[in-house]
Amino acid sequence: MAALTDNTVRTTSRRIIGDEMIVFILMTAVLAIVPMTGIYPYFVMQGLCFALLACAFNLLLGYGGLLSFGHAMFLGTAGYVCAHALKVWGFPPELGIVAGVVAAALLSIVTGVVAIRRQGIYFAMITLALAQLLYFIYLQTPFTHGEDGIQGVPQGKMFGVLDLSHPDTLYYVVLGGFLFGFLAIYRAINSPFGEVLKAIRENEQRAISLGYKTDQYKLLAYILSGTLAGLAGSLKVLVAQNASLTDVHWTMSGEIVLMTLVGGLGTVFGPVAGAFAIIAMQQYLAGFGQWVTVIQGVIFVVCVLTFRRGVVGEIAHYFKRSL
Amino acid sequence: MTNEFILETHGLTKEFAGFVAVRDVGLRVRRGSIHALIGPNGAGKTTCFNLLTKFLKPSAGKIFYNGRDITARAPADVARLGLVRSFQISAVFPHLTALENVRVALQRQHGHSFDFWRSKSVLDRFNGRALELLDEVGLSEFAKTPAVEMPYGRKRALEIATTLALDPEMMLLDEPMAGMGHEDIDRIAALIKRISAKYTILMVEHNLNVVASLSDIITVLTRGHVLAEGNYADLTKDERVREAYLGAGHG
Ligand SMILES: Nc1ncnc2c1ncn2[C@@H]1O[C@H](COP(=O)(O)OP(=O)(O)OP(=O)(O)O)[C@@H](O)[C@H]1O
Ligand SMILES: [Mg+2]
Numbered sequence: 300m301a302a303l304t305d306n307t308v309r310t311t312s313r314r315i316i317g318d319e320m321i322v323f324i325l326m327t328a329v330l331a332i333v334p335m336t337g338i339y340p341y342f343v344m345q346g347l348c349f350a351l352l353a354c355a356f357n358l359l360l361g362y363g364g365l366l367s368f369g370h371a372m373f374l375g376t377a378g379y380v381c382a383h384a385l386k387v388w389g390f391p392p393e394l395g396i397v398a399g400v401v402a403a404a405l406l407s408i409v410t411g412v413v414a415i416r417r418q419g420i421y422f423a424m425i426t427l428a429l430a431q432l433l434y435f436i437y438l439q440t441p442f443t444h445g446e447d448g449i450q451g452v453p454q455g456k457m458f459g460v461l462d463l464s465h466p467d468t469l470y471y472v473v474l475g476g477f478l479f480g481f482l483a484i485y486r487a488i489n490s491p492f493g494e495v496l497k498a499i500r501e502n503e504q505r506a507i508s509l510g511y512k513t514d515q516y517k518l519l520a521y522i523l524s525g526t527l528a529g530l531a532g533s534l535k536v537l538v539a540q541n542a543s544l545t546d547v548h549w550t551m552s553g554e555i556v557l558m559t560l561v562g563g564l565g566t567v568f569g570p571v572a573g574a575f576a577i578i579a580m581q582q583y584l585a586g587f588g589q590w591v592t593v594i595q596g597v598i599f600v601v602c603v604l605t606f607r608r609g610v611v612g613e614i615a616h617y618f619k620r621s622l
Numbered sequence: 623m624t625n626e627f628i629l630e631t632h633g634l635t636k637e638f639a640g641f642v643a644v645r646d647v648g649l650r651v652r653r654g655s656i657h658a659l660i661g662p663n664g665a666g667k668t669t670c671f672n673l674l675t676k677f678l679k680p681s682a683g684k685i686f687y688n689g690r691d692i693t694a695r696a697p698a699d700v701a702r703l704g705l706v707r708s709f710q711i712s713a714v715f716p717h718l719t720a721l722e723n724v725r726v727a728l729q730r731q732h733g734h735s736f737d738f739w740r741s742k743s744v745l746d747r748f749n750g751r752a753l754e755l756l757d758e759v760g761l762s763e764f765a766k767t768p769a770v771e772m773p774y775g776r777k778r779a780l781e782i783a784t785t786l787a788l789d790p791e792m793m794l795l796d797e798p799m800a801g802m803g804h805e806d807i808d809r810i811a812a813l814i815k816r817i818s819a820k821y822t823i824l825m826v827e828h829n830l831n832v833v834a835s836l837s838d839i840i841t842v843l844t845r846g847h848v849l850a851e852g853n854y855a856d857l858t859k860d861e862r863v864r865e866a867y868l869g870a871g872h873g
Contacts, residue, residue, distance in 0.1 A: 491729060491745055492738035498715045498726045505713040508675065509727050509788060510701035511735070519736060 318620045319485075319567055326568065330474055334467045341538065342582060344470055346575045347477040348535040353558040353570030354484050355527035360556075361565030362488055363520035364500035368423040369430025370555045372410070373525045375437065375547025377403040377532030382449040382542035383442055392457045396476070396533040403529020404522065406433075411521040415514055427549060434547050448543030452536055463537060476534045480527045485567060487523055496520055557595070561602050563609025568622050572611050625689050628653040628792055628822050629674070629705070634683035636669055636846075643669045645846040647683070651792070656814070656823045658833045661843035662866070667826045668710055670843070671794050674824075675707045676700045688791075704791035708798065710826075712777045716770035720761055720780050723769055724752040727787035752787070759783045759813055775806030782813060792822040799829055811836060842866070 333343050352374055359365050381399030384390040390398060414425045437443045444450075454463035463469045487493055499506045499513045506513050536542050545551060554577065562573020580598070584591045606613045615622040629651040636644040644666045651657045659667050672678040674685060676697040684693045687705055695703075715723050728748040729735055737744075756762055759779040764772055769780060778798055785793055798814065799807045811832055814823060818836075827833050833840060834854045842849045842857065844866045850857060857863050 486741070487738040489742050490738045490740050491734040491742055492736055494718075494722065494726060494729065494742055494745065495735050497718065501715040501717060502713055504677070504709065505715065506726075507677075507697050508701055508707050508709070508713070509784070510698050510706075510730050512696070512698045516736075519738065523738060 318622060322568055322622055326571070327478065330477075334470050340466055340470045342578070344473045344538045345535070346578050347473055348531045348538060349555075349558060349574035349578055350571040351477050351480045351534070352528050352531040352555055353562065353574045354481055355524045355531065356555045357559050357564065357566075357570045358484050358487060358527070359520055359524035360559065361569075362493065362500060363496050363517055363524075364503075365517060365521065366419075366423045366556075367414075367426040367521070367524075368549075368552050368556070369410075369426035369428075370524075370528055371547050371549065371551035372430040372433045373403040373406060373528035374532040374535070374551065374555075375542070375544075376406050376433065377529035378536045378542035378546050379437065379443050379449065381533040381536045382452045385455065385536070386449060386452050387442075391459065392455045392463055392472075392537060395455075396530070396537070399533030399536070400526060400529045403532060404526040407522045407525025407529075411518050411525070415518045415521060427552070430547070430549060430552060434544070434549070437544060437547055443542070443544075446544065448541055450541045452540045452542070454537055454540065469537065473534050473538060476530060480530050481571075484523075484527060488567070492516070492519065557599055559609075561599070561609055563612030563615070563622075566609065566611045566615060566622055569609050569611035573609065576610070626653065627651060628688060629824070630686045631674070632684045632686075634670070634673055634685065635681045636666075636673055636678060637681040643846050644673060644680075647843070647846075647848055649841060649848070651822060651824050652839070653822055654818075655838040656818045656825065656836050658837035658840045659824060659826045659843060660828070660830075660833060660840060661849075665843040666846040667843055668796055669846075671707055671796050671826065674794060675705065677707075701788070701790075704788075705794070706785050706788050706790040706792070707794040708778075708781050708785055708796055710796040710800070712774065712781065714769040714772075714777050714780050714784070717768055719766050719768050720756055720772065720783075721749065721752050721765040723780055724755050724784050724787050725749070727784045728752060731788065755783045755787055756780075758786070760809060775802045775810070778802070778806070778810060779813065782810070782817075786817065790821060792824065793817075795823060795825045795827075797826050797828060799827060799832055807832065 334340055356370050359367055377399035380402035381395045384398040385392065385395040410429045414422055414429065417425050438445055454469065456462050457472055461468050461472060463472060495511060495516050499511065499516055503513050532546065558573040558577045559570045561576055562571065563569025580595065581591055584594055587594065608616055611622050627650045631647055631649045634644060634647040635642065647670060659670065661667055669678065673680050676695055680693065684691060687703060692700055692703065715726065718726065725745055725748045728751055729745060734740065734744060753762065753765060756765055759782055761776060761779055761783060764776060769777060772780065799810055802810065807829065814836060839851065839853060840857055841851045842863050849866055850860050850863050
């Protein structure tokens with residue numbers, strides 16, 4: 300994982316914090332005016348959900364050095380639980396979101412305890428295996444409605460006042476959820492915990508020799524990542540009004556990896572750029588049918604060969620900044 | 623603790639798939655001394671360090687630290703007891719600055735390390751102590767330099783500063799001067815001499831001049847077992863040591 304060490308914060312001077320602040324304000328401003336621009340808001344909302352998902356994944360791989368190949372399980376599980384809570388239990392949207400997030404958090408605790416002691420490729424394999432196990436469970440259990448998925452999920456009124464069937468309201472609620480998750484991840488990266496996590500990624504043996512029980516830190520990173528991926532899953536249900544097997548399928552886990560790598564592993568904004576790039580591509584190339592996968596594969600290969608740091612990673616490297 | 627020996631091993635043995643890398647080693651390190659562990663390449667010195675710090679599980683034998691049996695402890699626990707090691711291959715956190723490298727060690731003892739909701743600016747209160755430690759090893763000017771950009775000799779000094787940050791009782795240094803130029807060697811030797819006033823040091827080193835001038839006692843290891851032990855003057859007269867060690871092309 301050579302790219303891992305390339306996109307790391309070079310210094311902690313004020314200038315760099317300033318750079319990130321400026322980009323964050325720009326990003327928020329652009330996202331805030333989307334409903335006034337005539338851009339199809341459904342596309343952007345979908346992008347925001349995937350962006351949050353990729354950011355959560357990046358916390359684990361880019362900063363914790365752990366490659367999970369089963370992250371779709373958090374997206375899908377939160378989605379099913381949120382959809383079920385909204386449709387069957389008649390939860391208001393805010394509680395539906397919380398239900399999905401809690402489910403993802405519990406799942407991350409259970410799977411994390413099983414997986415965290417494995418290193419490198421074994422960690423990737425065990426997370427993939429756990430996600431596949433869950434996929435088959437969701438295929439069989441009645442509450443997920445198998446191949447059909449949970450359809451026609453009511454959006455309802457958030458806090459009793461915000462009518463989410465109104466596109467603009469829904470948009471700003473999703474944007475709010477994304478920004479919350481994004482800032483939570485940013486804070487975690489720049490917290491005392493984040494410092495230890497980076498140290499473990501850089502040299503785990505040395506961290507152990509300093510007295511750190513590294514498994515515990517990796518587990519916490521995994522749980523935070525899974526929980527925030529769950530938030531993305533809940534928000535996605537409100538946007539799409541359904542929850543289906545595609546969100547727990549291993550190809551989704553692969554796409555999460557792809558988005559993060561294309562955007563820039565271990566960069567703050569890379570996963571956001573990567574997520575939008577990939578779903579825009581899927582949108583525009585939809586006409587090519589099955590070929591989308593092939594084209595995606597080619598882009599991925601080109602990406603890995605020519606700009607290993609990802610789009611944002613290369614830009615940051617060129618300007619010697621940290622983004 | 624009034625034990626004369628801070629670290630003792632009995633019958634320490636490590637076997638790798640039939641190959642015995644460390645055989646029945648009984649090591650006793652006197653509190654407050656600089657103890658050198660020498661021997662030709664592949665003698666088992668690093669393996670010994672790995673056993674002492676629990677990075678490897680011994681196949682047989684016991685390890686006592688401050689009179690306490692630590693044979694079954696986890697490596698992070700051993701570090702917490704005050705027995706801290708460095709590595710043969712430079713072990714810094716490359717993309718953290720020198721200051722941040724030291725701070726990671728300071729942070730461990732003073733808590734907050736699981737706080738993911740706080741800003742890392744709470745760590746600024748360790749900056750003063752971290753700068754003191756960097757100053758102690760002559761690295762003040764590198765405080766804001768990422769470790770990866772520091773010259774090799776300075777990285778080793780940074781490792782020592784990071785280890786000192788834990789305020790250990792005993793330090794294990796694995797070839798602290800390997801690959802260094804004269805200037806760096808002198809600086810690190812002076813540093814080790816200076817810190818030995820406060821800490822017990824067990825050191826692996828190939829540079830015999832350094833070993834001669836620094837160590838109080840030397841243990842010679844060959845093919846996994848202890849060949850001889852004594853001070854430098856005695857050992858240079860020992861025929862077996864000359865044969866095994868000097869004969870292997872060193873010195
Ligand atoms: N994990 C391992 N698996 C198998 N053999 C090992 C392992 N670690 C070390 N060895 C073997 O044990 C022997 C002792 O190695 P060790 O690294 O302890 O030597 P050393 O005295 O530190 O040598 P050097 O001076 O070259 O650093 C060597 O023959 C080495 O190949
Ligand atoms: Mg060695």
